[in-house]
Amino acid sequence: MNIFEAFKNKECENMPAIAGAKRIYTIKDLKPLIAPQAAELLKNSVKNVLILSENNFDFVINFLSAVFAKKEIFLLSDSKKASQLDFEYIVLEKVCGSKSPDCADFEFFVPDFQTTFATVFTSGSTGKPKRVKKSFENIFVEAEDIINAAKTALKAELTPVLTSSTPHHMFGLTCWMFLAFFDPKRFLLNAREVVYPDRAEFGGAIFVSTPSFLEKFKKYDVILDEKPVLVMTAGDRLKDETYDYFEKYNVPVLDIYGSTETGVIAYKTEKNEQILRCFKSVETDSDLDSQIVIKSPYFLEKTAVLCDIIERIDSKHFRLKNRSDRIVKIQEKRVSAIEIETFVRNLEMIEDAYCFKYGEKLACAAVLNDSGKDFYLDEENGGRQKLIKNLKAALKDKSEIIPQKWRFLHEIPRTKTGKIDKSKIERVFSTNISLPLVLKFEKSADYARYELVFAKNCNFFDGHFKNFPILPGVVQLYFAHMFAREAFEKEVAENPVKKIKFSHLIKPAERLALEFKFDGKNIFYTYKNGEMTCSSGVFSTKD
DSSP, X not given: OOHHHHHHOGGGTTOEEEEOSSSEEEHHHHHHHHHHHHHHHXXXXXXXXXXXXXXXXXXXXXXXXXXXXXXXXXEOSOGGGGGGOOSOOEEEOSOOSOOOSOOTTSOOOOOOTTTOEEEEEEOTTTTSOEEEEEEHXXXXXXXXXXXXXXXXXOOSSOEEEEESSOTTSHXXXXXXXXXXXXXXXXXXXXXXXXXXXXXXXXXXOEEEEOHHHHHHHHHTTOOOSSOOSEEEEESSOOOHHHHHHHHHTTOOEEEEEEETTTEEEEEESSTTOOEEEEOTTOEEEEOTTOEEEEEOTTSTTSEEEEEEEEEEEETTEEEEEEEGGGXXXXXXXXXXXXXXXXXXXXXXXXXXXXXXXXXXXXXXXXXXXXXXHHHHHOGGGTHHHHHHHHHHHHHTTTOSSOOOEEEEESSOOBOTTSOBOHHHHHHHHHOOSOOOEEEEEEEOSSEEEEEEEOOTTOGGGTTSSTTSOOOOHHHHHHHHHHHHHHHHTOOBOOSOOEEEEEOSOOOTTOEEEEEEEEOSSEEEEEEEETTEEEEEEEEEBOO
């Protein structure tokens, strides 16, 4: 029995269906939340609904309301791109606080899954939203096959399904929401927000997350007092140390390979597993260029060719070799950015890296480990310039084409869906201002702290002042604004800066702490050198 059949069946009124922030909602509890909103949508002649809810519970209520109002559903993870859509739509965000105590007049029904659709968007390599439309039949078949792949890890009793990801894209929609929708007697959709790995209630649950979020468990040494029955992940390569972390707690991992266009394709469950296994209804082949060809009922077209290069074993098994869309042409030569990236990651002083074509050169955003940071700050022995020279020398035997442009970041930025945020990395490369080296950082909902150093060779020390360099106030403001925006994922007003105060000079190579506190509207920042406050101010956030 799926969720829509449960709404239709009066015997299911008391069935637990969704775990909200403070309580568990039964089908009976949900009806007076959904019915009035669906009724209002029915009165509106616009057929398209765009769901932009940030809160998972609001998302589910809005989604179900749109289904019962017989609307065409569109999902967009980046609300800023809504202006690029070329059709008329109704926006659904927060669920109205009022609810009708009597929904007897509203008819809940089981939709025709072949003619009921959800459309998500993927920007791919273009940066513009591209529609990917799926029928509910596509998504339910996919969800069922995911459950079958995970069945050895699942228990017989009601299992919560929670996520740190967003349901606005295909991974979260299928693996989190529709997995629970497929069999609400067996799975409880947990809509509680998972923002920090040490604060969620994982006990006995399926946890749907991205590799970048799962890495935080190892990074912050989170102790799993109550462990999930299964971790499900997709979107990027899962690091070996992340596998090791969950293996230590005997938590199985379903590591999924797929795409927005096709849905899930294959999976593995062990870190050293090289051969991916296709999901039940999927078959694969390869074309003349060794690109993967997918046949499955999880998408409308039934057959698709992706840019990924595979070594085919048979129709149900393959090795993933490379992504052809990350083959770049530099100096008339074709270079695998992933291959160079792997070489960089394996270097002695590197923790992580991302390589891409910038202009006509290969560029690398790199994260240094502790020894790399020490080398960077050792300016008497060459510092940053000597570090880059050594990295290039270590790579020259690996490839004829190596990165010529370098930036050292404290982490490789990612989008809400766990993908590497190339646009943000390109913005860092496009600025001419030197970056401080971040030694450590920590972030929470209302607090953030960055330990950083402005090296002596930063370009903004030139001329400020001769023989007595100090950190310009405008540079302090620039980086306070940049890190505040990153820490709290908020649009921060650049002007005016409230209550700005400069108390003590900041000199090159001093180890500083940049601290932030967020009260929901304003972000307070302070530069400290030990216990001494160097400067402080307040930014306003935009609604």
